[in-house]
Amino acid sequence: MKRKIAIITGANRGIGFEIAKQLGKLGVTVIMTARKEDQGRATCDKLKKEGLDVHFHQLEMTNESSIHKLADDMQEQFGVVDILVNNAGINIDGNKDTTNIDLDTVRTTMETNVYGPLLLSQVLIPLMQSSADGRIVNVSSSMGALNEGMGGYGGNFAYSMSKTALNALTIKLAGDISSSRITVNSMCPGWVRTDMGTAAAPRSVEQGADTAVWLATGDVGMTGKFFRDREVISW
Numbered sequence: 001m002k003r004k005i006a007i008i009t010g011a012n013r014g015i016g017f018e019i020a021k022q023l024g025k026l027g028v029t030v031i032m033t034a035r036k037e038d039q040g041r042a043t044c045d046k047l048k049k050e051g052l053d054v055h056f057h058q059l060e061m062t063n064e065s066s067i068h069k070l071a072d073d074m075q076e077q078f079g080v081v082d083i084l085v086n087n088a089g090i091n092i093d094g095n096k097d098t099t100n101i102d103l104d105t106v107r108t109t110m111e112t113n114v115y116g117p118l119l120l121s122q123v124l125i126p127l128m129q130s131s132a133d134g135r136i137v138n139v140s141s142s143m144g145a146l147n148e149g150m151g152g153y154g155g156n157f158a159y160s161m162s163k164t165a166l167n168a169l170t171i172k173l174a175g176d177i178s179s180s181r182i183t184v185n186s187m188c189p190g191w192v193r194t195d196m197g198t199a200a201a202p203r204s205v206e207q208g209a210d211t212a213v214w215l216a217t218g219d220v221g222m223t224g225k226f227f228r229d230r231e232v233i234s235w
């Protein structure tokens with residue numbers, strides 16, 4: 001059977017690296033993308049040594065040319081994309097809150113966490129139309145969930161707002177391409193031990209990646225939803 005082709009953003013570390021590894025172990029051909037070429041190639045080589053069919057491609061989520069170049073190269077090399085995991089994300093709010101956050105921080109956060117995934121989805125959808133079962137998975141957070149208080153007050157304004165917007169993008173995009181064979185879902189990995197999540201987090205990267213991998217390959221049958229631990233959650 002033909003191998004599925006998956007693109008993972010921010011695959012050089014953390015949850016993205018683990019998603020790439022788990023998809024590779026399931027027999028998927030994985031395009032591991034990262035903004036830093038040296039780090040991206042090094043982590044890709046690690047998975048190649050484990051015998052996985054992984055490839056590296058540079059991708060900076062805030063750079064439109066970089067996003068278009070990825071799509072052009074995928075068209076030339078594979079002609080189809082089955083899975084897109086919009087995993088790359090930043091939380092650079094620091095100790096600022098809504099009263100004193102600077103607009104550059106908000107803009108950079110939105111560009112990385114929302115506008116990048118939007119443009120990347122737009123340019124890859126034509127390639128995903130050739131897939132029998134296209135899946136777009138947006139790695140979001142319960143900090144974007146309105147009914148969970150967006151992570152509370154006193155910080156994380158830009159980050160929380162970006163994840164609420166990513167969930168909104170998920171619903172709107174899912175609806176706008178509902179006549180296609182592509183589904184679009186978002187998920188919360190929980191609080192995970194990564195550079196972003198810190199060593200204090202209770203979850204391993206394996207646990208954090210699980211729902212994203214399931215949404216990318218499993219028997220899901222839903223679109224436009226937000227998931228945690230393989231269950232739909234309201235937000």
Ligand SMILES: NC(=O)c1ccc[n+]([C@@H]2O[C@H](COP(=O)([O-])OP(=O)(O)OC[C@H]3O[C@@H](n4cnc5c(N)ncnc54)[C@H](OP(=O)(O)O)[C@@H]3O)[C@@H](O)[C@H]2O)c1
Binds near residue numbers: 089
């Ligand atoms: N860890 C948690 O507890 C947690 C909880 C909820 C949601 N999440 C979400 O899960 C996703 C992965 O988080 P993580 O914990 O694995 O974070 P992480 O360890 O900080 O990794 C973030 C990844 O995103 C990449 N990235 C950031 N900005 C980028 C840009 N402009 N262009 C391309 N790549 C960029 C980073 O690349 P560099 O190495 O070049 O910086 C890195 O590969 C994020 O969307 C995050 O919001 C995490």
